[in-house]
Amino acid sequence: MPVPHFAPPSSPASSAEAAPRHASLGQVRTLFISDVHLGTPDCQAALLAKLLRRVRPERLYLVGDIVDLLAMRKRAVLDKDQQALVARVLRLARSGCEVIYIPGNHDAAFRRLCGLKLHNVSIERRAIHTTGSGRRLLVSHGDEFDTHVRIAPWLLTLGDGMHGFILSLNRWCNRARGMFGLPYWSLASALKRRSGVAQRYVAQFEEAAMRQARLEGLDGYVGGHIHQAGFRVEDGVLYCNDGDWVEHCTALAEDGDGALHLIDWQGQILESAPRHVMPRQAVPPATEAVTPEMAGA
Ligand SMILES: [Mn+2]
Numbered sequence: 001m002p003v004p005h006f007a008p009p010s011s012p013a014s015s016a017e018a019a020p021r022h023a024s025l026g027q028v029r030t031l032f033i034s035d036v037h038l039g040t041p042d043c044q045a046a047l048l049a050k051l052l053r054r055v056r057p058e059r060l061y062l063v064g065d066i067v068d069l070l071a072m073r074k075r076a077v078l079d080k081d082q083q084a085l086v087a088r089v090l091r092l093a094r095s096g097c098e099v100i101y102i103p104g105n106h107d108a109a110f111r112r113l114c115g116l117k118l119h120n121v122s123i124e125r126r127a128i129h130t131t132g133s134g135r136r137l138l139v140s141h142g143d144e145f146d147t148h149v150r151i152a153p154w155l156l157t158l159g160d161g162m163h164g165f166i167l168s169l170n171r172w173c174n175r176a177r178g179m180f181g182l183p184y185w186s187l188a189s190a191l192k193r194r195s196g197v198a199q200r201y202v203a204q205f206e207e208a209a210m211r212q213a214r215l216e217g218l219d220g221y222v223g224g225h226i227h228q229a230g231f232r233v234e235d236g237v238l239y240c241n242d243g244d245w246v247e248h249c250t251a252l253a254e255d256g257d258g259a260l261h262l263i264d265w266q267g268q269i270l271e272s273a274p275r276h277v278m279p280r281q282a283v284p285p286a287t288e289a290v291t292p293e294m295a296g297a
Pocket of ligand 1: 064065104105106143224
């Protein structure tokens with residue numbers, strides 16, 4: 001079962017459309033970010049603010065878990081960097097960028113405000129985004145697919161606890177790296193990629209999201225929640241995950257041509273989605289003759 005990843009050379013979905021290394025984006029049509037977890041010490045607010053200075057989106061989707069209201073009930077951290085990030089997003093909205101806030105499970109209390117539009121910020125439960133190339137994508141945080149994941153609940157709870165511990169290790173590790181002038185590196189991500197249970201969860205999550213998009217007759221899905229960015233194509237449906245801003249610091253960007261790219265906090269392209277997803281083909285019944293159109297389609 002293929003598991004998403006940043007840009008491994010073996011992936012057919014990514015290798016055909018591999019982006020030139022270190023290409024970076026300026027003005028983008030749409031930017032999708034999620035899992036910022038404002039209010040926690042793990043939030044990489046300064047890096048996200050840098051990205052928002054670099055890329056200027058016409059439309060910004062905040063795809064859930066932007067403010068970590070759950071964590072803030074125990075301890076709230078809203079340092080200068082985080083305050084500056086909030087100010088930057090509001091400034092973007094004021095300057096004409098259309099902002100769509102889709103609350104996630106950590107900011108679920110905001111779901112009561114769905115349907116509300118404050119200045120240029122709309123709060124919605126989910127959205128359907130049409131790309132410049134005409135692709136219709138379902139946009140949601142993704143926690144609704146947790147019930148489709150067939151992994152013992154106690155394992156998920158244990159995973160949650162471990163995740164918090166690993167994130168605090170990650171914080172210390174990067175503080176030390178910073179002192180030696182080394183760039184940000186995600187310890188949590190490295191560990192997760194080696195965990196079979198975590199990868200099984202990711203694969204099942206992706207399948208549930210693609211199934212939903214297919215059910216609704218859409219071309220693809222954009223979400224967050226699992227803190228693992230990547231693309232996947234199956235059965236004519238494109239799956240995109242924009243990542244997070246506590247471990248990986250990635251966003252999903254749509255360029256002026258309607259192409260989708262996974263970018264890092266510097267705006268550099270890590271991976272691009274395939275431009276053309278083969279439409280689903282009905283398998284003809286065995287008894288029926290296969291017409292040349294069907295065979296050659
Ligand atoms: Mn979430």
